[in-house]
Amino acid sequence: MTGPGISTRARVGILVLALLLLGGGATAYTLRAASGRNTATGTAEPGFTLDGGTGELYVRDTASGRVARVDPAAPGGRVAGGPSCDRFHAAGSTALCLQRRPGVPARSYVLVLDGRLREIRRIALPGIPSRARVSASGHMLSWTMFATGDSYARSAFSTRTSILDLRTGYLVKNIEQIPLTLDGRRHHAPDVNYWGVTFAADDNRFYATVSTGGRTHLVEGDMRNWSARALRENVECPSLSPDGTRIAFKKRVSDGPREPWRLYVYELRTGREHPVAERRGIDDQALWTDPETLAYGYGRAVWSVPADGTGAPRRLADGASSPAVPR
Secondary structure (H helix, E strand, C coil), X not given: CCECCECHHHHHHHHHHHHHHHHHHHHHHHHHHHHHHHHHCCCCCCCCCCCCCCCCCEEEECCCCEEEEECCCCHXXXXXXXXXXXXXXEECCEEEEEEEECCCCCEEEEEEECXXXXXXXXXXXXXXXXXXXXXXXXXXXEEEEECCCCCCCCCCCCEEEEEEECCCCEEECCHHHXXXXXXXXXXXXXXXXXXXXXXXXXXXEEEEEEEECCEEEEEEEECCCXXXXXXXXXXXXXXXXXXXXXXXXXXXXXXXCCCCEEEEEEECCCCCEEECCCCCCCCCCCEEEECCEEEEEECCEEEEEECCCCCCCEEEEECEEEEECCC
């Protein structure tokens, strides 16, 4: 006897049983964790595609994290059958899905999807998803990652913006090395940051924000010549209109931390700009849903407003972000 009333054989039996129980629990936990990872990186449900029809609005459903198609006739006003994304955009027959991966330091997946929302390419990158854009043709893709996780409202942050050409497969992981012309001269500085790319219809020109020396600028980039030039100061997150004549953007109107931006529209030919009727601070890259209307995320909802400064904001979808109109 090794203890009061318990034999050595009994103790061994108890130990074996405990190990089996612990092993079973660990196995169940592992299976649940694997299941969670599959859900987080899962593809779209069968039948959920980008072929919803002309003018269909897609959003990221906040509750589930999945891409949804807005449908007033569906329960809850949407059909949430797409992949799980932290940021989403789509155009042509291509979708871009940014997924943050668990763990420290921050890491993410960039998923390139076809028109049926099937994965055709996956890229692992450091950082937190911030912005995503697909050109109208679906050939050019760009995304921005926060390298540190700081928000735009803080004084210091770092971004990494990438561009991918699906026609050639060529990937520029960080466009910071593109030759930049600022104030008529070639600009070199260690604090250069780019974010918020938007593509022109020719799939060669693009517009973006560059930050350097404590100021932000709208830049026009040229992929073929690999160059960029600053056009205008105090422009963030540009979005080019379908006809290529106007740019919707965030303009900093206050140095305070609360709602420092207003949504503006800039005319490329005349250089004139005007605010839209949305007076709240919009921290998003607006989307042109048609030649005269903008959509954007604010306060856990997607809104729209006329681009010409008239009218009033209109709520399109509650509990949603990342609006996209693929076709």
